Amino acid sequence: MIGSGALIVGLNAVIVAVDEDAPQLLVVPSGEGAPALPFGPFDPKTHRTFEIGLREWVSEQAHFQLGYVEQLYTFGDMGREAPLAELTGTDGARVISIGYLALTPDTSNPPEGGGVWRDWYRFFPWEDWRSSEPAVIASVIAPALRRWADEAGSPGKREARRDRIRIAFGLDGMTWNEERVLDRYELLYEVGLVPEARRDRGEADAAPAGMGEAMASDHRRILATAISRLRAKVKYRPVVFEIMPERFTLSHLQRVMEAIVGYPLHKQNFRRALDRSGFVEGTGRMEARTGGRPAELFRFRREALREGPASGLATPRLNQS
Amino acid sequence: MIGSGALIVGLNAVIVAVDEDAPQLLVVPSGEGAPALPFGPFDPKTHRTFEIGLREWVSEQAHFQLGYVEQLYTFGDMGREAPLAELTGTDGARVISIGYLALTPDTSNPPEGGGVWRDWYRFFPWEDWRSSEPAVIASVIAPALRRWADEAGSPGKREARRDRIRIAFGLDGMTWNEERVLDRYELLYEVGLVPEARRDRGEADAAPAGMGEAMASDHRRILATAISRLRAKVKYRPVVFEIMPERFTLSHLQRVMEAIVGYPLHKQNFRRALDRSGFVEGTGRMEARTGGRPAELFRFRREALREGPASGLATPRLNQS
């Protein structure tokens, strides 16, 4: 039973690293089998700030030191308790959780405590447009969404649904906006295309295949929020360098950016913009294992932050194929 | 187990409207005299979501219907309780507050319940660069900050402080970045230049004059967060129209944008960009009371949201004077 409004605040961390080709996410096993985001309670008595609390239990639980950390959003919709109860052992109380995004350059360090690194596109297959439009969209998502739009009660609602679909997934001539990760997930959830939706409604039948791996509770929603934020942020603040090693080649940096934004970049134009930004400087050293001409190793110029109105990196989309 | 420290979640609303020349903020009186943001507790038993809770008590307290609402940030640093206790009558418990930004077009509606509309630059005089660089910066802020930098223990720290100052206030050749409202407020707080800093530290001596009106608790920090967010957001999402009336002249729209971003815009270029964006369309009707040639009344084209990758309005800065 809910006491006199018992409230528990949980802290959720979306911990991201990028391993050349795949954006990696730290997940921990949960009771129900579905992976979960690292989760820890906020203790009002001992934690002076949320961030301190977060760093503390992440270092305890995952033996992992967080670097860059940023608050995402506070989730508190009713109905999240049931699935959360198992995770936290806090039956009955209202749980609200504050999501955080953390970036780290090291995936080498396999976190202890049961956590594992997982490609985030495993949870969002429709978000990876690097090689081409993900097949699930045409084969599963678009048809199911259109069916849902057709089922709407009135012609007005039908149009509203169609618009939402067009905007979220860039269908019918609209361009794909990679930042709408959360919009897309919420739409899929509402339409019942992701396993979590069926689970939360207590429905027995399974969601269609190919819709990504489910996560515990509403963690996939939190992850979607994190991806949206990160995809937007790399463009207006040089946060990518938080997940780059000390030295890197420009191709490596490009692959990391592509892994994040989810689409291929035009190499020459990416470099030109990078060059103008002044964010990187050559070290003179070379990386030989490229399989072709050796590439120069670059380094992030921290001073650049003090020079201009620190923006992010350009992401010139590569068109065609 | 989870610390059983009592936790209370409060909801704070930064409710903004723009009255032609001044961005208006809804404030309520607080016990200590300093104005406060409308504040209400989140009731875990009856409020299904935060937003519902927020709308509910705003409509109860201020007899005011909120339109556009967006979550800002969750504040929970320890040390906010003392000043908050008076406001909320919740002594002893740890209070965390979730800040929301709400936009509304109507200031005509003078809110009941003791709330009043106040120009937000009253609380942030140094943020208003519309007519010229605010005098306080050169007369009070810059000298005090430089003094603070000079007092640093080591040369390294001194440089770090100087950098922070340069970046936050755009001094020494750096350009003023209007979005760093929160950075600036936090710097001023840390240095002790705003009344709240002295109050929170229990110091008796007053902060320098001209540093804006203090607010209750950490409300000025929340307001700074809101301004930062809004200034950034108008540029990448057409949220301005949430505070515009149904019909408006382009000059009116420009004045509202200027009120928000805090600097003057280049009229012709602003219009050209607006025109290209397709966000507005002429209605054919005219507004006569301009004091010069009558201006056409325009209207927001909601459909525009469905056409492009909905961005915001351009803010071409007007240089010189």
Place this chain on the structure above:
DNA sequence: CCTCCTTATGCTCAAAGTGAGCATTTATAG
């Protein structure tokens, strides 16, 4: 050593977008 393949880097060109400012039009106030 020579040739082919692969990835890194350089450079060019046209189209689009920006920053500044001059020029016209249409009211209102003497």
Place this chain on the structure above:
DNA sequence: CTATAAATGCTCACTTTGAGCATAAGGAGG
């Protein structure tokens, strides 16, 4: 009828983008 105040129109030089072609420098295979 004239001076003023805004609203609108339009130009021009300069940057920034979008697309691609061209060259350079390793390794692998003959």
